[in-house]
Amino acid sequence: MNKNKILIELEVPLQEKKYDLFIPINKKIGTVKHLIEEALLELTDNSYEIREDTNLYSKDTGMIYDVNETVRDTDLQNGSRIILL
Numbered sequence: 001m002n003k004n005k006i007l008i009e010l011e012v013p014l015q016e017k018k019y020d021l022f023i024p025i026n027k028k029i030g031t032v033k034h035l036i037e038e039a040l041l042e043l044t045d046n047s048y049e050i051r052e053d054t055n056l057y058s059k060d061t062g063m064i065y066d067v068n069e070t071v072r073d074t075d076l077q078n079g080s081r082i083i084l085l
Contacts, residue, residue: 006071009081010036011059015044023071029056030067036084057083 005022012019023032033056040048056065059081065074076082 006076006078006080008076009059009079011081011083012040012048013083013085015040015048023076025072025076026070028068028070029065029074032056032071033067033084040084054084057085059083 004026005024007020007022010019010021011017021036023035027035033054036056037048037050037054041050055067057063058065058075065076065082
C-alpha cells in the first residue's frame, strides 16, 4: 500500500456530488484544495467556479482545515469525509 497518499471521500454540495479521492499526505491543505478544484473544473466542463473563500471542512466535526498545514499534520486518514464549501 502506498503510504504517501490517503483515500478520502469528498462531498461538493454545490455540485450535489461525492468523489473518492487519493490525496498526498506531504502536501499542504491549500495545495490539495487547489488540485481538487482544478480536477473539478475538468470534471464539470468548466462549470465549477474556483473561489478564494472556499474551504475544506471535516464532515464529522465541522472543523475547517488550515490551508497552511500539511495533510499529515491533520486528523485526515483513510476513509475521512471532507466537504468542499
